[in-house]
Amino acid sequence: MFRLLNIEFHKLKHSRASKVLIITYFVLLTSTALIASIKFDIGEIKFHLAELGIFNFPYIWHLNTFLSATIKIFLLLVIVSMMSNEYSNKTLKQNLIDGLSKKEFILSKFYTVIVFALVSTLFVFLVSLILGLIYSDFTEPAIIFSDLEYIFAYFIKLVGFFSMGLFLGILIKRSAFAIGALIVWFMIESFTKGMLYWKLEGAVDFIMQFLPLEAMSNLIKEPFTRFSAVKSVANQIGEDLSKDFSVHFSDILIVLAWTAIFIYGSYRLLKRRDL
Structure with missing residues (x-):
């Protein structure tokens, strides 16, 4: 495994575009902390975002994993460009000539996907932990380390997305x-969801949960309506925002199944092609 990873990181080290995208990604992840500095006064009204409780444990695990997942496209660009460079620079053929099997080649890419997802997950965990320890009203260990399933779901989500x-x-x-094909697939899923609401409203969630992008989205649902301040405002105007925000094991299994399909499909494509 380490030999295969070493080959991939050697290629990344000499790719300027990949390094720029990776740095940009982690800078944007770190910028989550800048939200805490949003503070302004309007007359007697004092607004400090961090004091509203958005960094309270365990809510912060849900919020930060959801926000961080929105910029995963930057690492996806690195992975996609890796494959594009393999073809354009002829390194794929050279690796195979040098004795790397097609199975090992796919494994090297998959191991890179795992490393990207793992490093990103650890980074989000540390940033969230630090912000929580600074701003959270609740610092009891039992509260701090509850809802950590969102961190695991974030890792699974990244692995599935990068494998796709x-x-x-x-x-x-x-x-x-x-990337264009990914956007088209997203549009297809959105169109399918709209048609299902029109024709089979009661079966929408059951059918859509098996589509890859929707399955990944279901892992970490939007956290904003879970926020106590939002619920309080909704209750005052008679709106019911109660919903199930938990991470479901069935959603994890579906994403893992798609991950296996994408990796095996990648291997079958490579095996059948005359390079």
């Missing part, structure tokens, strides 16, 4: 077209 990008990169060979 890897598959599209191998299928299409050009990074711009691969």
Whole structure:
């Protein structure tokens, strides 16, 4: 495994675009902390976002994993461009000539996906922990380390999303077209969801949960209506925002199943192609 990872990181080290995207991604992840500095006064009204409780444990695990997942496209671009460069720079053929099997080649990419997802997850965990320890009203260990399933769900979500990008990169060979295909697939899922609401409203959630992007989205649902201040305002105007925000094991299994499909599909594509 380490030999295969070393090959991939050697390629990344010499890719300027990849380094820029990776740095940008982690800078944006860190910028979550800047939310805490939002503070302004309007007359007697004093507004400090951190004092509203958005960084309270355990809510912060849900909020930060959801927000961090919105910028995962930057690492996806790295993974897709990795595959594009393999074809354009002929390094794929050279690796195979040098004795790397096609199975090992796919494994090297998958191990890279795992490392990207793991490092990103650890980074989000540490940033959230630090922000929580500074601003949370609740610092009891039992509260701090509750709801950590969102961290695990975030990791699974990244692995599934990056595996899908890897598959599209191998299928299409050009990074711009691969990203375009992902956007088209998102539009297809959105159109399908709209049609189901029109024709089979009662079966929408059951059917949509098996589609890849929707399954990944279901892992970490939006956290804003869970926030106590939002609930309080909703109750005052007679709106019921109660919903199930928990991470479901069935959603994890569906995303893992898609991950296996994407990785195996990548291997089958590579195996059948005459390089």
